[in-house]
Amino acid sequence: MTDALIERKLIEIMRIISESDKPVGARSIADELNNRGYGIGERAVRYHLRILDERGFTKKEGYSGRVITELGEKELRDALIGDRLSFVSTRIEELMYRMNFDPETEEGNVIVNISLVDNNDLEDALEIIKIVTANGITISPRIQIFDENSDSKIDVPEGKTAIATVCSITIDGILLNQGVPVEPAYGGTLNIKNNEPVNFQDLISYSGTSIDPIKIFMSRKTTSVLDVLDTGTGKILANMRTIPASASEKALDVINRINASEIGGVIRTGESGEYVFGAPVDFGMSGVPVYVGTNVICAVEEAGIDVATYPVSTVLEYSNMSKL
Amino acid sequence: MTDALIERKLIEIMRIISESDKPVGARSIADELNNRGYGIGERAVRYHLRILDERGFTKKEGYSGRVITELGEKELRDALIGDRLSFVSTRIEELMYRMNFDPETEEGNVIVNISLVDNNDLEDALEIIKIVTANGITISPRIQIFDENSDSKIDVPEGKTAIATVCSITIDGILLNQGVPVEPAYGGTLNIKNNEPVNFQDLISYSGTSIDPIKIFMSRKTTSVLDVLDTGTGKILANMRTIPASASEKALDVINRINASEIGGVIRTGESGEYVFGAPVDFGMSGVPVYVGTNVICAVEEAGIDVATYPVSTVLEYSNMSKL
Incomplete structure (x- = not known):
């Protein structure tokens, strides 16, 4: 996974948390990410949430929900602004880059x-x-x-x-x-x-x-x-x-x-x-x-x-x- | 209404007739045209159908339905091919051209x-x-x-x-x-x-x-x-x-x-x-x-x-x- 792709997912996760009125768990985040076209599991979401917590953009609240911090809200507004709204063609390019099917061996x-x-x-x-x-x-x-x-x-x-x-x-x-x-x-x-x-x-x-x-x-x-x-x-x-x-x-x-x-x-x-x-x-x-x-x-x-x-x-x- | 606009509607009407398995009446054509973003009434459709009949592209079948002729199918394939699929921006330009609201008089x-x-x-x-x-x-x-x-x-x-x-x-x-x-x-x-x-x-x-x-x-x-x-x-x-x-x-x-x-x-x-x-x-x-x-x-x-x-x-x- 490229760094740019990780950053994009981090932003998307922050968006999901920010758009919610209450703390959000990894399960719901994974579901919503899938809705938005990111094929990502609950475990992967937990990994990304740890990064966000470390950066001070999100924090735990209650048993297992996350809320966005003030710093996170600011990051969401400022950083990677173009990536907030990732157009389908960007995602397609990522996947075209990740695919490697070889017509000769019929593998990949x-x-x-x-x-x-x-x-x-x-x-x-x-x-x-x-x-x-x-x-x-x-x-x-x-x-x-x-x-x-x-x-x-x-x-x-x-x-x-x-x-x-x-x-x-x-x-x-x-x-x-x-x-x-x-x-x-x-x-x-x-x-x-x-x-x-x-x-x-x-x-x-x-x-x-x-x-x-x-x-x-x-x-x-x-x-x-x-x-x-x-x-x-x-x-x-x-x-x-x-x-x-x-x-x-x-x-x-x-x-x-x-x-x-x-x-x-x-x-x-x-x-x-x-x-x-x-x-x-x-x-x-x-x-x-x-x-x-x-x-x-x-x-x-x-x-x-x-x-x-x-x-x-x-x-x-x-x-x-x-x-x- | 510009000539180009009439032609576009004629093509769209032929498409609707051609896509149907059975003869289509003016009422159904008007409904479908509205679905496709053309604000056009039943009477206007009848007017367009007369033009199509005159050109030999459509003909009456049964009580009040129209079918497309072989000549009409050919016209649909060949003529105005780009207009078959009119992009929203084309329709927007037409309407921007037809609107004439004047901020001074507050009319138009x-x-x-x-x-x-x-x-x-x-x-x-x-x-x-x-x-x-x-x-x-x-x-x-x-x-x-x-x-x-x-x-x-x-x-x-x-x-x-x-x-x-x-x-x-x-x-x-x-x-x-x-x-x-x-x-x-x-x-x-x-x-x-x-x-x-x-x-x-x-x-x-x-x-x-x-x-x-x-x-x-x-x-x-x-x-x-x-x-x-x-x-x-x-x-x-x-x-x-x-x-x-x-x-x-x-x-x-x-x-x-x-x-x-x-x-x-x-x-x-x-x-x-x-x-x-x-x-x-x-x-x-x-x-x-x-x-x-x-x-x-x-x-x-x-x-x-x-x-x-x-x-x-x-x-x-x-x-x-x-x-x-």
Whole structure:
């Protein structure tokens, strides 16, 4: 973990404590951090709280709650002001830096989304995931499951199971590691008609938002993934990155090579400056739309199962993930 | 209405018809257009449909529904491809161009948000609006009410009442008309502590989204406007525009003059390149955060009343709007 990342988490923890009216425990802080897209467990929060206590920014109050000190409030106002509000693109860059999947060995970290379901719903959810991944409108069929007792960095609340799906930003990380400059551009809803993608219905840029675009679209319940499976027509989620048009050939080569590792989902690559499914692309750049990994989770939600999803959450070793 | 605007609506109507499995009537098209931020009534839709029929892009099927023709599908794919997905900032520019409020005469059009409530809830909603506008965390206390029988360009469904609130983008329009170059930057949630704004919690840029940021935050139900009224602490909605730092003095002068017309809500103006409540501002620019007009509607929703809101919806004559 980089120093900048630790500092950002410290600030975020101070924000959470400061926003509360009463002392806050590590458990609640971890939950809220996960809400805000930081995949961090209760133990890690305790470690960060010790640092904050040592710096005099927080102090214990009552049995195990923390409050912010006057010094902490001042720090929060002054220090690292830009990091208070971390845009999604900053978090994406961190994770792209931490991922190191190697298409040759088929090993290394990929970026994942984390979804939490009730243990009671797990069986039904997995059944749906199995059906959707068979259809290909997602980046990879491989998932990983963590229960509340699993000894991992994924923090699973009691009574819940975490399902990790491969995040489409993994494509960006792989391209970057293979020397293709890439920039995540938009997340959006894509209209599918007769099993063919037609156009983006709505788009939100990754660079100008502090809430993940895919999370926004998921919470608006705009998808109809199950309809696409049934009838070939509906709305699913996709995102788009841009690469220099001159790197298109190399990108296609990389994309073809990772198909062997069950990583796909790339819909097409555009020509220089060509609008892709209605989404604008700068001249000299090519747009590369990809079906996002959370489409399988959207289908689970459409079936009436409650899921809390944290897109672009953390990195996991790909060879530990498997097809249902 | 400009030709470009008509063309955009024609395309949007074709998209709606094309996305449907069955023939669509003018009523449903008008509803969906309103969902997508076009303030347009059923009669206006009929007018646009006649144009589309004449061009051979749509045709009647059944009693009163329209389907898209093969020629229409082709037009939709090829023509005006960039306009298929109109970003919020494009719509804002159109409305800024159509507004002409004059601070001297206190007359002319302002930009408004339209909110629809059930007639049964109207009395309760107005009571809350009255309380919130008295508190000042909105841009203007003036509103305008349209019932289902009102003969206006606002299209009010049966059983509903439309409440128009002044939209904070009106500030942008006024500044622009007075010669201050202005660009809407972000919509966001602003933390208030002891009645003082502290920092933005989340931000979404106006330029990179096809869904209005304020609409996104409203649908996520993230505000606690009523808490701010009760305790001085909570979360409200605000947006930010940037102006050249050198125009700050002139902007402040304009802002002071419009206070006489009951248009306020401007929280402060930043220094050149200064972060405003944690929101980044480019060097040479000043950030100007403003409490949005829909805060009053958020309060209504927090009280458990269902409201459908279309921010930055249309323009209305300000002198016809009044304080409750």
